[in-house]
Each structure stands twice: as C-alpha cells, then as structure tokens.
Amino acid sequence: MMTWQRGREARNARIQAGARLAKGKVVDARDATRLMEAVVRPGDRVCLEGDNQKQADLLCAALLAVDPAKVHELHMVQSGVVLPEHLDLFDRGVAKKLDYAYSGPQSARIAKMLFGGKIELGAVHTYLELFARYFIDLTPNVALIAAVSADRDGNLYTGPNTEDTPTVVEATAFKNGVVIAQVNEVVDKVPRVDIPGDRVHFVVxxxxxxFVEPLFTRDPAAITESQILTGMLAIKGIYAPYGVKRLNHGIGFNTAAIELLLPTFGEKLGLKGKVASHFALNPHPALIPAIESGWVEQIHCFGSEVGMDEYIRARSDVFFTGPDGSLRSNRAFCQTAGLYACDMFIGSTLQIDLQGNSSTVTTSRIAGFGGAPNMGSDARGRRHPSEPWLQAGREADPEGSTLLRRGRKLVVQIGETFGEKNVPLFVERLDALDLAERLNLELAPVMIYGDDVTHIVTEEGIANLLLCRDASEREQAIRGVAGYTDVGRGRDAKMVQHLRERGVIRRPEDIDINPLDADRGMLAARSIKDLVHWSGGLYAPPSRFRNW
Amino acid sequence: MMTWQRGREARNARIQAGARLAKGKVVDARDATRLMEAVVRPGDRVCLEGDNQKQADLLCAALLAVDPAKVHELHMVQSGVVLPEHLDLFDRGVAKKLDYAYSGPQSARIAKMLFGGKIELGAVHTYLELFARYFIDLTPNVALIAAVSADRDGNLYTGPNTEDTPTVVEATAFKNGVVIAQVNEVVDKVPRVDIPGDRVHFVVxxxxxxFVEPLFTRDPAAITESQILTGMLAIKGIYAPYGVKRLNHGIGFNTAAIELLLPTFGEKLGLKGKVASHFALNPHPALIPAIESGWVEQIHCFGSEVGMDEYIRARSDVFFTGPDGSLRSNRAFCQTAGLYACDMFIGSTLQIDLQGNSSTVTTSRIAGFGGAPNMGSDARGRRHPSEPWLQAGREADPEGSTLLRRGRKLVVQIGETFGEKNVPLFVERLDALDLAERLNLELAPVMIYGDDVTHIVTEEGIANLLLCRDASEREQAIRGVAGYTDVGRGRDAKMVQHLRERGVIRRPEDIDINPLDADRGMLAARSIKDLVHWSGGLYAPPSRFRNW
Structure with a gap:
C-alpha cells in the first residue's frame, strides 16, 4: 500500500533527532553542528539564507563543520553565494549541486570551481525565478535562515532585513521541510512577528x-561629472517626456547621480510630482535629499540598508514599516512590484553588444543575475495601461492596431562609454558567450536581452531603440552613442546622422543640455556627510563610509 | 515643518475610533457597519477580499450598509468583483472607482455599469499585477479580509483558503493601513498562524x-468525446515531445479531460514520470486519479477547492500543508510559480482571432483576466533553462545564435472549433475590440496575445505557431485547425497542406491518433462518484455535484 505522508514522517523524525539537542526549540550555538548532523540528510535540498544583504553566517559555519561522512551531496538552493564558506561547502564535499541567483563577491571563485568541476551547476536564476521554483521543483528539505530575535515559541523578528525569509520559510515549512533560524537573541516577546513560530522548528x-553587507550605499563624493551628465540626460530625455512615476533604480553611480539630481536639476525642470514618485527600491542613502525635498511618495524595499534604520523609522509616510516602527522589506513582493507595477527599470552594466544585449559576466567572473533581468524585461503578462507604458508601445509599433498594441516597459541602460579602468562598455561580442562555451552552458548568462532594452544612455547621448525599425538601425543607434570605443568608431556616420535627425539618437545639445553644466555642484549632496546632514542626523553610515 | 508620520497618526486615530466598538480586537457582527463608519474615510482605497474563491461577505454587507453621507467615493482595489454586493457598493455611492482582476459571475452587470458610467474604471489586471500595485501605487488604506478563525490577539487561521490574504495584509498593515478580518469563530488558540496578530486590528x-465558490470542479460526466480527442492530441502531440513536467492547467473541460487521460492514455504511451509531475494548480478533483496513480510529485495551489480538504490532508506528500494538516495555499506565490517555474500553460478560451489573440470577453461581458495572462505569457525575465523551454526556443528561431537564443514558455490554447451553443471559437475580429471601443479603453481586454501563443489544439489537430515564419503562415496555421467555422473555411488549402507537410499543422492521424478511439471509456473517471471512489472516499463533493 502506498503511503502519502512520507515527507511528514521524515520531518517528524528529523525534528525528533534535533530535539535531543534543544530546550524547547532553542539550541545552544555550540551544538549547531550537531543539530545539522541530526537534521540534515545526505542529498537534501538545503536553502542557506544568504541573499545579497543578510547572511545566516552562523548556520553556514555550523553546516561547514559537519562530518562529510554523515552529511554530504547536498543540493544548495539559495539566493546568494556570497560568503567564502558558501563555496567551502563544496570543497569539503558537504554540498554537491548548486542552484542560485547572485554571487557578487564570490564571482571569481565560483567560476573557477565551475571550471574545475567542483560544483554541479543547476542554473543561475533571478531571485523571483528561484523563489518560484521553491514552490515547484526546488522545494528545500531544510531552510537555514537568519532573524534578529526569536521568542521561545519560535516567533521570529527579522527587523528591517526581512528580505527572502518569508518566502524561504513558506516553501520549506509547508512542504514537510525543517526550518532552523539563527537569531541575535532569544527574547520573551518579539517586537513584531515576521515569521509565525509554528513554521520554525529550531532556534539557535x-x-x-x-552579517549584513551595505551594498546600496554610493558615496556622492565618487560621482563623476560624466555620470552627472548621463543622469541629466536620463532625467530630461527619458523621465520627463515619458512621465515615469513608478520605477526601479539600479545600484550604480549613474543612478545615484540621478537620485541626487532630482531635487536640483529635476526641480528646475519643474518635474517634482510628475516623475519618480513611487519606487521599488532598497533604501538608497542617495535618495535622502529627494525624499526630504518631497519628491518621493512611496518606496517598497527588497531589503534594507545598513545605517538607514533610524531614518526609515522617522519616515513611515514613505517606507513600509511594522508596528515596531522598523522597515518591513520583502524581496519577493518587491521583485513582483518591479516586474508588474513599475514603468521603468534603469541601471548600468559592464558590457553591451551590437544588438543591445548586456552582461555583467567577464570570462573569469560569474556574478549571477540578482533581480535585474526580472525588472529589466518587458512584462508581457501586464494588462493595466499607463501613459509611459503606452507611449513606449506606440513608439515601438506606430503602425500597429491601437487596441491590440501592447505597451512596453521602459528598460534603460546607463553608463559611460569607457567604464572603470577605461574598459569599453560596448563590445562586438559579450564575454558571457566565451564563458558559456567554456562551461558548456545551454545559454549565455545575459543580464538584459537587447530586445527588452528600450534606451541606452551614455555621455554622448540617448539611443532610443524603440524607434529603430530593423537590426541595422539598432546597431547604428548603439554605435552612435558608443563614443570612442571600437564599437563607436565603427559607426556609419551618415546613418547615425540620419538616426539623429529622426530623434532615434539625441545628443545633449538636442535636448538643450550643455555638457559643461554637468558639474558636481549640481548634486544635492556631494558627500556622505551631506547625506547625514540632509537626514537631520538620522542616517548613520557605516564607518567605512565616514571620513570625518 | 514637515511631518512624516501622518499615515501612522491617521491609522492610530482610525483604530481608536474603532476600538470604542471592540472588546480588545473583537467586534460584534451587529456592530460591523458602525465599525466601517468609524474606520473607513471618504476616498479611501479599500481592498475587500473577494477573489475567485473565498469572499469576505459579511464585511462586504457591513460596508454596503454604511451611511453614504459618512463613507463615500471609495476606491476599491480588489482581486474579484464576484458578489452582487460588490457592485451594489457603486450603486449606493459608497464606492466610486475600481481596480480589479476578475469578475466571473458579475461580468454582465459590471459591463452594464461601466457603460452607464456608474463605475470609474482604473484598470483590469491579472492577480499578480494587482498585487504588485498594492506595494507601489494602489496600497490599501483599509483591508477587509476573511479567515476561518482568530484568537483574541488577532492571529488568523485561514485554513486551506489562504489565497490572497497574506499579500493583502502585508501591503496594508505595513503601510499604515487598517486590517479588519471576518472569521467564522473566535477561539482560544488557532490551529496554525496564517497571519500574525500584530498585523490585524479588528476581528469580527x-x-x-x-462564502467559498467551488470553481474548479468539473464533472467528468460532462466531458465530450471531442474534448477527449483534443486531450489526446495535447498529451501525445505536446506533453510527450516537449517532455513537459512543470505546468499549469486552465479550468475548462478540455484540461479536465487531459487530467483524466493521464492514467489511461498517458500510461499507455509510457509517459508516467516523464510529463505532468509538478503543478502550479488549484486542487482539481479531476486530478485525483492521476495523483492516485503516482503521476504527480508535487502541487502548489493558488487557493483550495470545496470538498478537497480531507483528500489533501491525507496526501501531504503531494500538497503544501500546514502543521494543522490542512492545505496552505498562496495565490501570489503560485502565480509567481506559474510565471517563472512552469514550462507550460494550457487552457481554453472563448474567441481566437487570425493572429492568435484570444479573449473571454463578449460585447456585453467583462470577465476580467484572473491569472491566465500572467501564466500564459512568455516570461522574458526567466534565466534558467529546461529542455521543453529550450526546444520551444529552437523551434521559434532555428537560425538564431545558440547561446543568445532564449527559450520559450509553451502557451497552449485548447478547445473545440465550435464551443458551447455551437458558437465558433475562431473569429476574424475579437468582440473585445468592440467592447474596448464602446468603453473608450486604451487597450482591448485580450486574455493571451497571439505572439505569446505557441500551440492551438482543436479536434482537427495541432497548429504549432512556433514553426510559423511570418504572419500569413500563422494565419493559415490557425485557419488550418479551425474546422468548419468561417475562419476555417477561409483557409488556403494549398498553403495549409504545405504547413502540414512541414509539421506546422498535425492532424490526429499524423501522430497516430484515431479519432474513433476518443471514447469516454478512455477517462480514468467518468463521474463525480468515480472521483470519490478513486479518492478512497476522501473527496467530498458539494451537493450540487452529487446525483446519488
């Protein structure tokens, strides 16, 4: 006879084995490795919470210390491969297979280990896509998560960094998995319940x-005049004419420049209240002046940012906060918002090819995707109209039937023609292709595909790809803003001139911007200290950003 | 001086006003209307929980009974406009503006009220898209939700019908909104915590x-031989060659036929374990025989289905269930899973035009979108490969660069050439266009756009639109499976023959299916009673489906 409660029975057995080490649900940190050996089984799918911000670092260390004879061949299914220990798990033979989304600081080592066959790669995902698979075919058997505090019933308080936790816990706990939380402290009563205790089996x-990484802090002092120029172009050439209110910003210096130009340059253009009022965004410190100037109505956050806690608490009209007053972030909902409720994604990249495909991969680094491909793709399931979306759709297909013509998400790539260390942004062929060939991948790790990109902004101007009618126009529009890179110098000058006459390419002077005006004096804040001042002393930057 | 806690102060005032009617958080049902008058303010955005399944019907009635002099011009932002009272709110002047996703049973009246200017329409959305906007620009001031039970702290137990509740509550409670829950009973301790009490302000x-509607029950007795034939074609002609494991099924009889053919026809083809093993799906009773035959590994559910509770409880290896044993559904996560983790969406529709656009709208009915456009669109943000997805991508673009070629979601429309009351499935022009013109909409309510559809299946055969190289091939492929409808009779016989030779159109005999074999004897269950039998008596169909 078939039994249909095998998963439940297996979980009960795991919990029973772990309970020997626990008082109620609470396990001493010294017993964390023994807890892993008691609860985790060879071949398990394990989600080790580690996104691009907070890290379940204690549980990671505990898992790393298990006896590989007892716990081995794990299939890690996790947002971020960020700590060195995440990869040590594979070196030690504890883990074998990997499905993930992001690997910023480990991008070089992960590539090396993939080349060396040390890791069996499932796939590289976007966050939302990996979350989706948690409910279909990558459901974790064990989730190792991080929270600020727990009570003795296992109710968890995540504080501002809720991030992926509710999603991971829901997929695991309701499908017969075991949830183990590391917490900074066990308390009598948590300030708010982010995760109900009946979904949490052990607390360490x-x-x-x-550990939390301040990933979204950009020092205004490091913003260049060329970045300011691209920011001015974006505001006047894209935000204004489309009237983009609902949007997401990438994490680079170009979008930080935009954030700092809104209350100065944007204000002069009379755009306040007309653009950039509703964000799906982490709490970027660079946005403080725009918030304080009354530009921003509402921000929903993927996660939090180190140092922003008190500022957020004091600005509950803008941010989502809990009854305890601190931020409630949620990566799954914010990614969904970025996909379906935003009219624009704007961010920078490392390489753009002649079709407009872009990638942050180099031949020796696999940084993963994070959330950009999700937000930076046209949401074809979208059915609600908005003016920016409809206008982009009209530009892409002016001859189409009015009623059957869909709108388009604005997907903007912004950067200087030569990036850090003078490396050209534009290339004939993405390094991602070489990497895919070397690793025998089924498709190259492209961050944003050319057919989803609507605009490319450099200091040379704006290329509006929506207005291109074929692949060769598209290529010349890209070459046309590629400056003195090889790709730029390979342009067909006559065709580029023609595209400019049609408004496909717009130079700064075409929209009355004088590049000489792109001055650091335009920035609403020119240093981290300025941001602190704008915040009324509420923003508390991490020490590495303080030089006073 | 600017204040940044206005929302919080306003909420405190609302809660204080409501608290006069409450003992702790609990309000007597007789005071529900007074609670509304105390808490809801003119012009508020109000989410009245009412999706396609469970309904906060008591709170709806309470809101309807308010004095419109006190509470008026509400902006309703809700998944479903399903109960007559949802529209009475507009007739009474309590509500003014509407953003919604689905309006099945009210589709005729809602159209009439829109024509008559009784409702100011925001937009019609998919579920996930509306959820996304809850976090960006349609955040509710008040959420009126439904749960099975609450304790005195406001912790809620939703039972199997969790559905939209966590999403609605998160958007409202963490952005200074007020959450009011109707519950079937107040208890000392809830069987599990679906919503933590600190997000819930009042309990009625x-x-x-x-009220819960059994929307997903299809009586096998009503399945026709023609539907069985389309089901056989889909299984042998699509499920098998693509090897589709992760999928979503629509709610019509054609996909119910497929579910009942898996353990018979599918088994004979040796497909068990190779297709249809992981679902994003409501707990369809028609899937019971496939589950019992060991076809289905895992199902994540949007909501539940009346009568399926005990069956689900006894099959926790397949379904997501809580510590109390009952289903944990979640519409937001399941829609995300349908979008990003499924390789196929297959469903039926009312009308398909010559470009493959489809719609369930008629000139006098606006049924809304529900979830189909989200799941039935190509997910361009997807970055993980799978064999079905890659194969579809290759078929669509055989000449493309291997590494830069994306895969494609399989989006299959299935139906008979003549539907109910002999109305043709295929039309030259969708009724949705007339409706959009009459209502002055900015775009026609198209359920699934032709450029997202990959296959159309009728009793005449399968049209594989991926293999069409231009619009005219596409049109002829569609005409080629449109039978004796006007559209079908308008085919270019020579071109259709040519498309068949290329495998773009496949007739039943082309894949060795004899239409005469499409017999009701093929169905694993031929009645609701058979389903009960398959379930070992665990499935308890609602009385309207019982004739014994």
Whole structure:
C-alpha cells in the first residue's frame, strides 16, 4: 500500500533527532553542528539564507563543520553565494549541486570551481525565478535562515532585513521541510512577528549579529561629472517626456547621480510630482535629499540598508514599516512590484553588444543575475495601461492596431562609454558567450536581452531603440552613442546622422543640455556627510563610509 | 515643518475610533457597519477580499450598509468583483472607482455599469499585477479580509483558503493601513498562524462561514468525446515531445479531460514520470486519479477547492500543508510559480482571432483576466533553462545564435472549433475590440496575445505557431485547425497542406491518433462518484455535484 505522508514522517523524525539537542526549540550555538548532523540528510535540498544583504553566517559555519561522512551531496538552493564558506561547502564535499541567483563577491571563485568541476551547476536564476521554483521543483528539505530575535515559541523578528525569509520559510515549512533560524537573541516577546513560530522548528542563538553587507550605499563624493551628465540626460530625455512615476533604480553611480539630481536639476525642470514618485527600491542613502525635498511618495524595499534604520523609522509616510516602527522589506513582493507595477527599470552594466544585449559576466567572473533581468524585461503578462507604458508601445509599433498594441516597459541602460579602468562598455561580442562555451552552458548568462532594452544612455547621448525599425538601425543607434570605443568608431556616420535627425539618437545639445553644466555642484549632496546632514542626523553610515 | 508620520497618526486615530466598538480586537457582527463608519474615510482605497474563491461577505454587507453621507467615493482595489454586493457598493455611492482582476459571475452587470458610467474604471489586471500595485501605487488604506478563525490577539487561521490574504495584509498593515478580518469563530488558540496578530486590528465574528465558490470542479460526466480527442492530441502531440513536467492547467473541460487521460492514455504511451509531475494548480478533483496513480510529485495551489480538504490532508506528500494538516495555499506565490517555474500553460478560451489573440470577453461581458495572462505569457525575465523551454526556443528561431537564443514558455490554447451553443471559437475580429471601443479603453481586454501563443489544439489537430515564419503562415496555421467555422473555411488549402507537410499543422492521424478511439471509456473517471471512489472516499463533493 502506498503511503502519502512520507515527507511528514521524515520531518517528524528529523525534528525528533534535533530535539535531543534543544530546550524547547532553542539550541545552544555550540551544538549547531550537531543539530545539522541530526537534521540534515545526505542529498537534501538545503536553502542557506544568504541573499545579497543578510547572511545566516552562523548556520553556514555550523553546516561547514559537519562530518562529510554523515552529511554530504547536498543540493544548495539559495539566493546568494556570497560568503567564502558558501563555496567551502563544496570543497569539503558537504554540498554537491548548486542552484542560485547572485554571487557578487564570490564571482571569481565560483567560476573557477565551475571550471574545475567542483560544483554541479543547476542554473543561475533571478531571485523571483528561484523563489518560484521553491514552490515547484526546488522545494528545500531544510531552510537555514537568519532573524534578529526569536521568542521561545519560535516567533521570529527579522527587523528591517526581512528580505527572502518569508518566502524561504513558506516553501520549506509547508512542504514537510525543517526550518532552523539563527537569531541575535532569544527574547520573551518579539517586537513584531515576521515569521509565525509554528513554521520554525529550531532556534539557535548566535554570539554575534548576523552579517549584513551595505551594498546600496554610493558615496556622492565618487560621482563623476560624466555620470552627472548621463543622469541629466536620463532625467530630461527619458523621465520627463515619458512621465515615469513608478520605477526601479539600479545600484550604480549613474543612478545615484540621478537620485541626487532630482531635487536640483529635476526641480528646475519643474518635474517634482510628475516623475519618480513611487519606487521599488532598497533604501538608497542617495535618495535622502529627494525624499526630504518631497519628491518621493512611496518606496517598497527588497531589503534594507545598513545605517538607514533610524531614518526609515522617522519616515513611515514613505517606507513600509511594522508596528515596531522598523522597515518591513520583502524581496519577493518587491521583485513582483518591479516586474508588474513599475514603468521603468534603469541601471548600468559592464558590457553591451551590437544588438543591445548586456552582461555583467567577464570570462573569469560569474556574478549571477540578482533581480535585474526580472525588472529589466518587458512584462508581457501586464494588462493595466499607463501613459509611459503606452507611449513606449506606440513608439515601438506606430503602425500597429491601437487596441491590440501592447505597451512596453521602459528598460534603460546607463553608463559611460569607457567604464572603470577605461574598459569599453560596448563590445562586438559579450564575454558571457566565451564563458558559456567554456562551461558548456545551454545559454549565455545575459543580464538584459537587447530586445527588452528600450534606451541606452551614455555621455554622448540617448539611443532610443524603440524607434529603430530593423537590426541595422539598432546597431547604428548603439554605435552612435558608443563614443570612442571600437564599437563607436565603427559607426556609419551618415546613418547615425540620419538616426539623429529622426530623434532615434539625441545628443545633449538636442535636448538643450550643455555638457559643461554637468558639474558636481549640481548634486544635492556631494558627500556622505551631506547625506547625514540632509537626514537631520538620522542616517548613520557605516564607518567605512565616514571620513570625518 | 514637515511631518512624516501622518499615515501612522491617521491609522492610530482610525483604530481608536474603532476600538470604542471592540472588546480588545473583537467586534460584534451587529456592530460591523458602525465599525466601517468609524474606520473607513471618504476616498479611501479599500481592498475587500473577494477573489475567485473565498469572499469576505459579511464585511462586504457591513460596508454596503454604511451611511453614504459618512463613507463615500471609495476606491476599491480588489482581486474579484464576484458578489452582487460588490457592485451594489457603486450603486449606493459608497464606492466610486475600481481596480480589479476578475469578475466571473458579475461580468454582465459590471459591463452594464461601466457603460452607464456608474463605475470609474482604473484598470483590469491579472492577480499578480494587482498585487504588485498594492506595494507601489494602489496600497490599501483599509483591508477587509476573511479567515476561518482568530484568537483574541488577532492571529488568523485561514485554513486551506489562504489565497490572497497574506499579500493583502502585508501591503496594508505595513503601510499604515487598517486590517479588519471576518472569521467564522473566535477561539482560544488557532490551529496554525496564517497571519500574525500584530498585523490585524479588528476581528469580527461572523454568524455563518465565509462564502467559498467551488470553481474548479468539473464533472467528468460532462466531458465530450471531442474534448477527449483534443486531450489526446495535447498529451501525445505536446506533453510527450516537449517532455513537459512543470505546468499549469486552465479550468475548462478540455484540461479536465487531459487530467483524466493521464492514467489511461498517458500510461499507455509510457509517459508516467516523464510529463505532468509538478503543478502550479488549484486542487482539481479531476486530478485525483492521476495523483492516485503516482503521476504527480508535487502541487502548489493558488487557493483550495470545496470538498478537497480531507483528500489533501491525507496526501501531504503531494500538497503544501500546514502543521494543522490542512492545505496552505498562496495565490501570489503560485502565480509567481506559474510565471517563472512552469514550462507550460494550457487552457481554453472563448474567441481566437487570425493572429492568435484570444479573449473571454463578449460585447456585453467583462470577465476580467484572473491569472491566465500572467501564466500564459512568455516570461522574458526567466534565466534558467529546461529542455521543453529550450526546444520551444529552437523551434521559434532555428537560425538564431545558440547561446543568445532564449527559450520559450509553451502557451497552449485548447478547445473545440465550435464551443458551447455551437458558437465558433475562431473569429476574424475579437468582440473585445468592440467592447474596448464602446468603453473608450486604451487597450482591448485580450486574455493571451497571439505572439505569446505557441500551440492551438482543436479536434482537427495541432497548429504549432512556433514553426510559423511570418504572419500569413500563422494565419493559415490557425485557419488550418479551425474546422468548419468561417475562419476555417477561409483557409488556403494549398498553403495549409504545405504547413502540414512541414509539421506546422498535425492532424490526429499524423501522430497516430484515431479519432474513433476518443471514447469516454478512455477517462480514468467518468463521474463525480468515480472521483470519490478513486479518492478512497476522501473527496467530498458539494451537493450540487452529487446525483446519488
């Protein structure tokens, strides 16, 4: 006779084995590795919470210390491969297979380990896509998560960094998986319940707070005049004519420049209240002046940002906050918002090819996708109209039937023609293709595909790809803003001139911007200290950003 | 001086006003209308939980009974406009503006009210898209939700019908909104915590359980031989060659036929374990025989289905269930899974035009979108490969660069050439266009756009639109499976023959299916009673489906 409760029985057995080490649900940190050996089974799918911000670092170390004879061949299914220990798990033979989304600081080592066959790669995902698979075919058997505090029933308080936790826990706990949380402290009553205790099986009290990376802080002091120029072009040439209110910004210096130009350059253009009022965005410190100037109505956040806690708490009209006053972030909902409720995604990249495909991969680094491909793709399931979306759709297909013509998400790539270390942004062929060939991947790790990109902004101007009618126009529009890179110098000058006459390419002077005006004096804040000042002392930057 | 806690102060004032009617958080049902008058303000955005399944019917009635001099011009932002009272709110002047996703049973009246200017329409959305906007620009001030039980702290138990509740509550509670829950009973301790109490401000004990509609039950007795034939074609002609494991099924009889053919016809083809193993799906009773025959590994559900509770509880290896044993559904996550983790969406529709656009709208009915456009669109943000997805991509673009070629979601429309009451499925022009013109909409309510559709299946055969190289081939491929409808009779016989030779059109005999074999004897269950039998008596169909 078939049994249909095998998963439930297996979970009960795991919990029973772990309970020997616990008082109620609470396990001493010293017993964390024994807990892993008691609960985790060879071949398990394990989600180790580690996104691009907070890290379940204690549980990771505990898992790393298991006896590989007892716990081995794990299939890690996790947002971020960020800590060195995440990869040590594979070196030690504890883990075998990997499905993930992001690997910023480990991008070089992960590439090396993939080349060396040390890791069996499932796939590289976007966050939302990996979350989706948690409910279909990558459901974790064990989730190792991080929270600020827990009570003795296992109710968890995540504080501002809720991030992926509700999603991971829901997929695991309701499909017969075991949820283990590391917390900074066990308390009598949590300030708010981010995760109900009946979904949490074990709580480990860590001796130090979980690690959080300040990933979204850009020092205004490092913003260049060329970045300011691209920001001015974007505001006047894209935000204004489309009237983009609902949007997401990437994390680079170009979009930081835009954030700091809104209350100055944007204000002069009379755009306040007309653009950039509703964001799906982490709490970028660079947005403080725009918030304080009354530009921003509402921000929903993927995660939080180190140092922003008190500022957010004092600005509950703008941010989503809990009854305890602190931010409630949620990566799954914010990614969904970025996909379906935003009219624009704007961000920078490392390489753009002649079709407009872009990638942050180099031949020796696999940074993963994070959330950009999700937000930077046309959402074909979208059915609600908005003026920016409809206008982009009209530009793409002016002859189409009015009623059957869909709108288009604005997907903007912004950067200087030569990036860091003078490396050209534009290339004939993406490094991602070489990497895919070397790794025998089924498709190249393209961040944003050319057919989803609507605009490319450089200091040379704006290429509006929506107005291109074929592949060769598209190529020349890209070459036309590629400056003195090889790709730029390979342009067909006559065709580029023709595209400019049609408004496909717009130079700064075509929209009355004088590049000489792109001055650091335009920035609403020119240093981290200025941001602190704007915040009324509420923003508390991490020490590495303080030079006073 | 600017204040940044206006929302929080306003919420405190609302809660204080409501608290006068409450004992702790609990409000007597007789005071529900007074609670509305105390808490809801003119012009508020209000989410009245009402999706396609469960309904916060008591709170709806309470809102309807307010004094419109006190509460008026509400902006309703809700998944479903399903109960007559949802529209009465507009007739009474309590509500003014509407953003919604689905309006099945009210589709005729909603159209009439829109024609008459009784409702100011925001937009018609898919579920996930509306959820996304809850976090960006349609955040509710007040959420009126439904749960099975609450404790005195406001912790909620939703039972199997969790559905939209966590999403609605998260958007409202963390952005200074007020959450009011109707529950079937107030208890000392809830069986599991679906919504933590600190997100819930008031609890109203209803005198009868909230209304749930059995929307996903299809009586096998009503399945026709022609539907069986289309099901056989889909299984042998699409499921098998693409090897589709992760999928979503629509709610019509054609996909019910497929579900009942898997353990018979599918088994004979040796497909068990090779296709249809992982679903994003409501708990369709018609899937019971496939589950019992070991076809289905895992199902994540949008909502539940009346009568399936005990069956689900006894099959926790297949379904997501809580510590209490009952289903944990979640519409937001399941829609995300349908979008990003499924390789195929297959469903039926009312009208298909010559470009393959489809719609369930008629000139006098606006049924809304529900979830189909989200799941039935190519997910361009997807980055993980799978064999079905890659194969579809290759068929669409055989000449493309291997590494830069994306895969494609399989989006299959299935139906008979003549539907109910002998109305043709294929039309030259969708009724949706007339409706959009009459209502002055900015775009026609198209359910699935032709450029997202990959296959159309009728009793005449399968049209594989991926293999069409231009619009005229596409049109002839569609005409080629449109039978004796006007569209079908307008085919270019020579071109259709040519398309058949190329495998673009495949007739039943082309894949060795004899239409005479399409017999009701092929169905694993031929009645609701058979389904009960398959379930070992665990499935308890609602009385309207019982004739014994």
């Amino acid at each position: 009290e860590a001796d130090k707070p979980f | 004990e209803a005198d009868k359980p909230f």
